[in-house]
Amino acid sequence: MSNVEIRNHPKFNNIYISGASENLKLYSKNLIPGTQVYGERLIEYRGIEYREWDPYRSKLAALILENPFTNFFKDDLKCLYLGASSGTTISHLSDIIPNGIIYGVEFAERSIRQLIQNTSTRANIIPILGDAKHPENYTKSIFTDIDLIYQDVSQPNQAEIAIANSNYYLKDTGILILAIKSQSIDSIEKSKKIYEQEKRTLEKARYEIIETSNIHKYAANHIIFIVKKKAI
Ligand SMILES: C[S@@+](CC[C@H](N)C(=O)[O-])C[C@H]1O[C@@H](n2cnc3c(N)ncnc32)[C@H](O)[C@@H]1O
Numbered sequence: 194m195s196n197v198e199i200r201n202h203p204k205f206n207n208i209y210i211s212g213a214s215e216n217l218k219l220y221s222k223n224l225i226p227g228t229q230v231y232g233e234r235l236i237e238y239r240g241i242e243y244r245e246w247d248p249y250r251s252k253l254a255a256l257i258l259e260n261p262f263t264n265f266f267k268d269d270l271k272c273l274y275l276g277a278s279s280g281t282t283i284s285h286l287s288d289i290i291p292n293g294i295i296y297g298v299e300f301a302e303r304s305i306r307q308l309i310q311n312t313s314t315r316a317n318i319i320p321i322l323g324d325a326k327h328p329e330n331y332t333k334s335i336f337t338d339i340d341l342i343y344q345d346v347s348q349p350n351q352a353e354i355a356i357a358n359s360n361y362y363l364k365d366t367g368i369l370i371l372a373i374k375s376q377s378i379d380s381i382e383k384s385k386k387i388y389e390q391e392k393r394t395l396e397k398a399r400y401e402i403i404e405t406s407n408i409h410k411y412a413a414n415h416i417i418f419i420v421k422k423k424a425i
Pocket of ligand 1: 198204252274276277278279280281282283298299300301304323324325326345346347348
């Protein structure tokens with residue numbers, strides 16, 4: 194039995210919190226009760242099972258803790274997730290958008306095998322073995338419009354990959370959430386330059402950064418851009 198009291202997140206539907214604001218913990222309601230994906234803590238509260246969502250393991254959780262003003266979730270969201278890995282973050286998304294679909298693209302065979310093992314009971318996740326640099330190669334696996342692209346691939350040409358996928362799949366009114374890793378761990382100046390360079394690349398391709406969130410506290414050298422297409 195746990196004595197943690199869980200309540201609704203004040204802004205994001207299907208995300209739950211506990212604790213005081215300076216020490217907030219995040220949770221999602223377990224779509225497949227009794228199962229863990231990455232050893233996360235399971236907590237039962239008033240007959241419902243929740244999975245603790247660790248911001249040190251998930252940049253999306255870190256973003257939520259930084260209180261973005263854009264509300265990018267809805268129950269039936271169609272999401273293209275680039276860099277799905279073995280399923281840590283995507284499994285929470287699967288809890289958060291029970292009536293949606295998440296297409297999870299991953300190019301490492303070992304990771305996609307783990308992703309399939311970890312999430313095969315979650316009907317709203319479609320794993321795709323593919324290289325995010327070539328969005329044209331997975332068109333046959335994506336059969337709906339895309340409301341949200343979430344990208345976390347840690348590649349040098351992050352913005353270009355995001356643009357290629359957004360041009361291909363993202364609705365005109367859709368949102369792109371892009372985790373940007375600066376390649377230099379040693380210099381704040383160099384990191385700033387990389388963020389600026391990625392921002393310019395996006396703007397040149399007619400994308401507008403509507404919000405920037407610094408998640409260094411949880412993921413070294415990462416910031417997150419929330420982006421939309423510029424109106425024509
Ligand atoms: C930082 S990890 C992602 C972690 C994951 N987003 C999570 O929170 O659960 C980056 C992943 O992107 C994958 N990746 C890197 N480049 C890729 C590409 N071009 N296409 C598809 N996947 C890629 C890597 O294999 C790795 O699994």
